[in-house]
Amino acid sequence: MRTRIMFVITGLNLGGAESQLLLLVRALQRLGWEVAVVSMIEPKYFVQDFAEMGVEVITLKMLPGKSDPRALWRFAKLVRSWRPDIVHSHMVHANIFVRVARLFFPTIPIVSTAHSINELEGSYARLLAYRLTRHLSHYTSSVSASSYQHYVSLRMISPRKGGFVPNGVDxxxxxxxxxxxxxxxxxxxxxxxxxxxxxxxxxxxxxxxxxxxxxxxxxxxxxxxxxxxxxxxxxxxxxxxxxxxxxxxxxxxxxxxxxxxxxxxxxxxxxxxxxxxxxxxxxxxxxxxxxxxxxxxxxxxxxxxxxxxxxxxxxxxxxxxxxxxxxxxxxxxxxxxxxxxxxxxxxxxxxxxFDIRKVARDWDALYHRLANSASTREAAVQAGLHTGSEEARD
Missing domain, CATH: 3.40.50.2000 (Glycogen Phosphorylase B;)
Structure with a gap:
C-alpha cells in the first residue's frame, strides 16, 4: 500500500514556495508517495503542472484575507475521506489553518513549513496565533538556518520539534x-x-x-x-x-x-x-x-x-x-x-x-519517522497506554 501525503498551501501563485512544492511533489512521487495538493484560495498557476503529474489541485475556495470557519469543516472532511499518512502545510496562513483543523483529525501527523523570515511581520495577531498553535505541529521547519533561528527566538519553533530543511533544485x-x-x-x-x-x-x-x-x-x-x-x-x-x-x-x-x-x-x-x-x-x-x-x-x-x-x-x-x-x-x-x-x-x-532528490529523501525519512511514531501512539492509546513524550501529548 502506498504512503499518502497531503500538501496544503495558502495559494498557488508564481513564487518560490509554490515552485518548491511542485518540485517536491514530483520527487516524492518517484519515491513512491501518493500526493494530494490543497490550495486554500483559488489557485492562479501550476494547476496544469500538477495535473500532468496526475495530481489534482483541490481548492477550499477561501477569499484572501477573509477567515472562513466553514473551510475548516470542508478540509476536515477531505482529510477523513482521503486519509493521508502525513499532512504538510506551506506558508504561514496554511500552517495556522492546518494546526487548528488538526482538532478534527488528531491522530494524523502534521508538518508546518515557513518560507520567508518575514511571513509573520506586520501582524501581531498572526504572530500570536502562530505561537499559540505551534504545539499542534509534530514538526515545524524553515528553509534556511537564519530564518529557523529567527523563528526559534520568537518562540515560533520549538528546537525539540523542528529544524530547517533547505529548498531543492532540479x-x-x-x-x-x-x-x-x-x-x-x-x-x-x-x-x-x-x-x-x-x-x-x-x-x-x-x-x-x-x-x-x-x-x-x-x-x-x-x-x-x-x-x-x-x-x-x-x-x-x-x-x-x-x-x-x-x-x-x-x-x-x-x-x-x-x-x-x-x-x-x-x-x-x-x-x-x-x-x-x-x-x-x-x-x-x-x-x-x-x-x-x-x-x-x-x-x-x-x-x-x-x-x-x-x-x-x-x-x-x-x-x-x-x-x-x-x-x-x-x-x-x-x-x-x-x-x-x-x-x-x-x-x-x-x-x-541542494539537489531536489536529496532534499526529497530527507523529507521522506522524516515523514516515515513521524508516521511510524503516530502508528505507535495510536496503538498505545488503543491498548490504554501512553508514551509520556511531548510529541505524544500533542
Missing amino acids: LERFDCDADARAALRVALGIEDQFVWLAVGRLVPAKDFSNLIKAVALLRDQGLSRMRVLLAGDGPEKADLLKQCEQAGLGPIIQFLGPRHDIPDLMNAADAVVLSSAWEGMPMVILEAMAARRTVVATHVGGVGELFPADDVDKLARPKDPVALAERMAYTMRLSAEEHEQAGQRGRAFVERS
Whole structure:
C-alpha cells in the first residue's frame, strides 16, 4: 500500500514556495508517495503542472484575507475521506489553518513549513496565533538556518520539534546549451549587451525599485550596454513601469511578465541579480548557481548561507541602490574566464547540498519517522497506554 501525503498551501501563485512544492511533489512521487495538493484560495498557476503529474489541485475556495470557519469543516472532511499518512502545510496562513483543523483529525501527523523570515511581520495577531498553535505541529521547519533561528527566538519553533530543511533544485533543468542561448538572445532582440536576469513576484519583498535605481546609477556611470530582463508579475507592476519610464530606462529594462521558461532565460543571461528587501531561502539564487551564472544579491534572509564566507561581505546591503550598483558594475567588468569559474563553483555547491532528490529523501525519512511514531501512539492509546513524550501529548 502506498504512503499518502497531503500538501496544503495558502495559494498557488508564481513564487518560490509554490515552485518548491511542485518540485517536491514530483520527487516524492518517484519515491513512491501518493500526493494530494490543497490550495486554500483559488489557485492562479501550476494547476496544469500538477495535473500532468496526475495530481489534482483541490481548492477550499477561501477569499484572501477573509477567515472562513466553514473551510475548516470542508478540509476536515477531505482529510477523513482521503486519509493521508502525513499532512504538510506551506506558508504561514496554511500552517495556522492546518494546526487548528488538526482538532478534527488528531491522530494524523502534521508538518508546518515557513518560507520567508518575514511571513509573520506586520501582524501581531498572526504572530500570536502562530505561537499559540505551534504545539499542534509534530514538526515545524524553515528553509534556511537564519530564518529557523529567527523563528526559534520568537518562540515560533520549538528546537525539540523542528529544524530547517533547505529548498531543492532540479539540476537537470538548468544545464547550459550554447545554441539555445544564442537563439533566445536573438528572439529577445539582444545584441552584444551584458544581460541581467531578475526573477520574482512584483511585490515589496523583492524590492525591484531598488534594482531600478541601481540600473539608473549604472547608466549614469556610462555602463549602458546592458539589458535587464525582469520576469514576474504582481501588484507593483504599474508602479514599477512608471518608475522605469520616469528614469528613462525603457530601452534597458524589459518586463517579461510571468514566465515558465526560467531555465532558458538563465541560459540566455550573463548574470542574475536579486534586489530583495527580505527573503527566506531564495530559489532564484539556487537556480542561477545551478545554471552556472554569476549572482549579485542583497544580504537578506538565508542569502548569506549560499555564498562562501569570503564572499558574504561582497553582498549588497538591502535597500541600498548604490551598494547594489557597485556589485553589478564589478560583475559586469569580470572576464569571461572569471564568470566561468564563478559559475562552476556555484554549480558544484548546489550539487552538494541542494539537489531536489536529496532534499526529497530527507523529507521522506522524516515523514516515515513521524508516521511510524503516530502508528505507535495510536496503538498505545488503543491498548490504554501512553508514551509520556511531548510529541505524544500533542
